[in-house]
Amino acid sequence: MSVTPEILSLVDPTVAQLKRRQIEGTKDIALSISQLLMRVISTARWTNPYDLIKIIRKVGTILISAQPKEVVVGNVVRRVLALIRDEIETEATSSSTTASASKDTPMMSSMFSLLSTNNNDSNSEIHHQSKKQSSDLRSIIIQGIRDLIDEISNVNEGIESMSVDLIHDNEILLTPTPSSSTVLQFLIKARAKRKFTVLVTENYPNDIARARKFVKTLAENKIETVLIPDSATFAVMSRVGKVIIGSNSVFANGGCLTNSGVANVVECAKEHKTPVFAVAGLYKLSPLYPFNREDLIEVGNSGKVLNYDDHKLIDNVEVITNPLYDYVPPEHIDIYLTNVGGFAPSFIYRIVLDNYKTEDTNLE
Known part of the structure; x- marks a missing residue:
């Protein structure tokens, strides 16, 4: 995944502010980076959460290179990445639980499902479900960043x-x-x-x-x-x-x-x-x-x-x-x-x- 021009247009003003030292104080820098990453996640187009991780890592590299000796910049980026990975693990755990529950279904229902021929409908349903999951994941991650902003503000x-x-x-x-x-x-x-x-x-x-x-x-x-x-x-x-x-x-x-x-x-x-x-x-x-x-x-x-x-x-x-x-x-x-x-x-x-x-x- 490459950083699109849309995302670069969001990142460039913050990079310029970091280089010019227009944002002073670790708290103000942390809040600025958190709000920027929230906008990036809202703007970025992704279906797989691992693609989003790649985008955030590249954005983080750009931000850190703008002010390499300000450690807080990398801290906030890594906190957001940890938040995304935690949500992926939660989704994986819930899906594995659902899969194990489906294995316990009666044999009769499984035999009848073999006779069904609605393959196209099932594929479209899976695509719609994955789309819904990505939108839900996006909102969960954004809410997690809002919680991070509240934590930094009330530290x-x-x-x-x-x-x-x-x-x-x-x-x-x-x-x-x-x-x-x-x-x-x-x-x-x-x-x-x-x-x-x-x-x-x-x-x-x-x-x-x-x-x-x-x-x-x-x-x-x-x-x-x-x-x-x-x-x-x-x-x-x-x-x-x-x-x-x-x-x-x-x-x-x-x-x-x-x-x-x-x-x-x-x-x-x-x-x-x-x-x-x-x-x-x-x-x-x-x-x-x-x-x-x-x-x-x-x-x-x-x-x-x-x-x-x-x-x-x-x-x-x-x-x-x-x-x-x-x-x-x-x-x-x-x-x-x-x-x-x-x-x-x-x-x-x-x-x-x-x-x-x-x-x-x-x-x-």
């Missing part, structure tokens, strides 16, 4: 409910991910029943503006908040009760990709035996393994690290890099808080197996 609600049990009164918390809306809602929800202090790192040089906005929002919700430089992390860690981090994606081995600078914070937390909680929606869990970690980390504008006006200093520096993300290994995280519960990093692979199919790990 914070499931995580917020655990905040009161994990945060204690008069506790000092540290978060090095001020760009995470999930962490923000997690802390605001906990403030309804707990009184605590939050230390927020500046996350220099990429998220200083977001950090200040994050602190302002927490202060407006009557949460005592202190903005600290990244260099002060080790000095304050002995007073911190818990470190709460957001994540861009979580891999099958339990490691995660998160904001630049977080790797240093969790290293300090491990040294002081401070527990680290990572919050992540289920759609961020990926069946991929971080074999080559350097390829996962995107590099930003190096001019933010060292201004180009300091040309005398730049002449004495060989390489200036500004990584936008950090890889945090599973041994530095104590528990993942998701919208379906809290899990140890060693258990993430089991959650991945429940939501993805192994045959769709490689879409090419």
Whole structure:
């Protein structure tokens, strides 16, 4: 099955938006990809569900190539493929049950059916039945994607409910991910029943503006908040009760990709035996393994690290890099808080197996 011009006309605008970074944030990207796949399934012409799987795999390959380092794009495509395969298995199970029931029919009815000569009518009936099954399957898959969209939209609600049990009164918390809306809602929800202090790192040089906005929002919700430089992390860690981090994606081995600078914070937390909680929606869990970690980390504008006006200093520096993300290994995280519960990093692979199919790990 090839991708028709009709489907390409639906996919091309989203590909352009991904390449131009017009869609920001993992949640917005996941919702955009889910809605696109729903339109593709509605438009695509297929009679065999395996043809639909081929179409979705090709569309997924195009979307992933538009922004290869955004893992959430592939996650949503694989979730939809797993949904289709589950429906195929359900149909196969029900048809095998019907076939076994037909074997139990009396011999007399089978003998009379041999004498019938309505072959043309039976063929047309089978064709009509398969057509009906494909239309029913299409509507079931679309409803499944709508449920996925609802899950992504309401992901914070499931995580917020655990905040009161994990945060204690008069506790000092540290978060090095001020760009995470999930962490923000997690802390605001906990403030309804707990009184605590939050230390927020500046996350220099990429998220200083977001950090200040994050602190302002927490202060407006009557949460005592202190903005600290990244260099002060080790000095304050002995007073911190818990470190709460957001994540861009979580891999099958339990490691995660998160904001630049977080790797240093969790290293300090491990040294002081401070527990680290990572919050992540289920759609961020990926069946991929971080074999080559350097390829996962995107590099930003190096001019933010060292201004180009300091040309005398730049002449004495060989390489200036500004990584936008950090890889945090599973041994530095104590528990993942998701919208379906809290899990140890060693258990993430089991959650991945429940939501993805192994045959769709490689879409090419």
